[in-house]
Structures are given as structure tokens and as C-alpha cells.
Amino acid sequence: MTNYTEKLRNSGLRPTKQRLQICEVLFDTEKTFHFTINELEQKIKDKTNNKISLATVYNTVHAFEKKGYLKQIPINSDQTYFDTNVTDHHHFYDLNEEKLIDLENSDVGPISIKRKINGKKIKSVEVLVKLED
Amino acid sequence: MTNYTEKLRNSGLRPTKQRLQICEVLFDTEKTFHFTINELEQKIKDKTNNKISLATVYNTVHAFEKKGYLKQIPINSDQTYFDTNVTDHHHFYDLNEEKLIDLENSDVGPISIKRKINGKKIKSVEVLVKLED
DNA sequence: ACACTTATTTAGAATCATTATAAACTACGA
């Protein structure tokens, strides 16, 4: 159980009850994980017996994303997927089961990007490997 | 001006007026391009002075995708992006301008995926390089 | 060309994720 109050305050976010609870659900875990907003809402209900408004869940997730505590996973789905693993890493996407699987950085060889765009710098390089049966 | 009638028939799709017009807009071009459904609808209006129902545009795009004439670009956006370039290739995504830019295969070094999932085979490997100012 | 079956198109309704609204509430510094 980490103390998230400081972490939030340091990023200019007030440590409200709701945000602290969401922090626990998101970050008090051994492993990082992927989720949609709806899955997160369910997890919160399960873990805290405490309903947080859907609007707040959206607000908080977006605030955390902006601060770099979460990131969106670029994938075509009707729902947006987020990842608590904010390090640069890659994914398998199982097309048949519609499931995302993290790849370790050591699972993918180095990637060299040879082209440059003037005035732009590379923020991230992510690989999506689609799998089928 | 290619003849798309055969192409459609060969894939089990009836060559209707609407589908042929959409083919012209999508494939009668020097270069491949990216589009959303709304952009495509606009392009059709501009090029053919002929309104095609939005439902038909959706149906057709999905049919073409299933047949492999189009593919979705995995990116987090409120609208789905499609690409007329169906070869395996990579993208820059300019975060500031929210614009996609194709990368040539020669712009990216070879990518080795070292991990395997039992019973699954790799369908595609795509890199998304996010750019910022 | 005709009749018949099946695919396709269409407008409009329905769905569903996400965002906006605006009123009530809360954190926090003075």
C-alpha cells in the first residue's frame, strides 16, 4: 500500500478520496495490466464497495494519462484500452480472442527508424504484433 | 481507370454502382492514403456528385476490409482510420497535428520478434512512431 | 425478356462509448 497523496499533490492533482481509491486499484499490483474504462469501473466496485461516478473515472483516467501515469494503447477497438505499464513496450494482439499481451523489451529486437521529420522528435516507438490461429 | 467489376465479382461481391464508385475514389489514385469514414463520404460527394448512403459506405468499407482491400490503422482516435495501403508497413503519428504519415519499409530496420505464443501465428508486425514538437 | 431468389442499398432508429453541463461538494491556503 503506497502513499499516493504525495504523488498526486506533486503532479498538481488534489488527493481526493476517489483518486486515491483509483490509485489503489491501478497501482497496488504486482504486475501492470490493461483495462478499459468499464473494466476499471467494475474493478473499483469489486475492490472498494464504493461507487465512483463514471464521469469521475473518465476524468481521473484522463488526468493520470496526461501526467504520464497511464497510457493509451493504440488499437482499433470500440473501447479505449489503457495500460498501467507506461514504459515503452510492445504488444501482441490476439485477433481471435481480442486480447492484448505485453511483450518484454527483450522479446523484440532493436528498432531503427531511419527517417526524420523536420522539427519533430520521436516520442515513442511501439510495435503491435497481430496474432491469429 | 481500372475495371473493378471483375475484382469485385472475384471476391464474391456484386459490382453495384455504389461499390464501383467507392472503388474509384479509393483505388484510382497514384498514391495510397488514409481516411476516416466521414472523409471518404466527403470525397465521394466531391468526386461523383452522387450521394451514397452513409450505411452503404460503412458496409462497403467493412466488406473491402474483410476482403483485404483496405485495412484499419491501429490508432487511438474517436474515429476509425483506414488505409488503402494494405502492405505491411509502418506509421508516424504526429501528436500535435493528429496526422498520420506512412513510413516506407526501408525507413525502418528489420524487426525481430523473439517470443512465440503456442498455436498462434504472426499475422502482421506494425510500428507506430509517435512524434511531437 | 421474364420471373424468382438473394444481395444490396437506404433512411432512419437504436446503441453505446465518451464528453459536456451545471449544481453540489471538498481541499486547502489565507
Next chain:
DNA sequence: TCGTAGTTTATAATGATTCTAAATAAGTGT
């Protein structure tokens, strides 16, 4: 404790996408 700015909330609004069911067009056999 007060005041203010930030948050939460229920609910409404938005907007992309899908569904529906009726009208139309294409393909097939005669």
C-alpha cells in the same frame, strides 16, 4: 473559519457506428 478554485456527480448531449426493415438491383434459370 472563509473564500476560492478544483472535484465529483447525475444526467443530458454528442457522435461514431450498427441495426432494421422496406425498397431496389443483380444474378440465374427458363
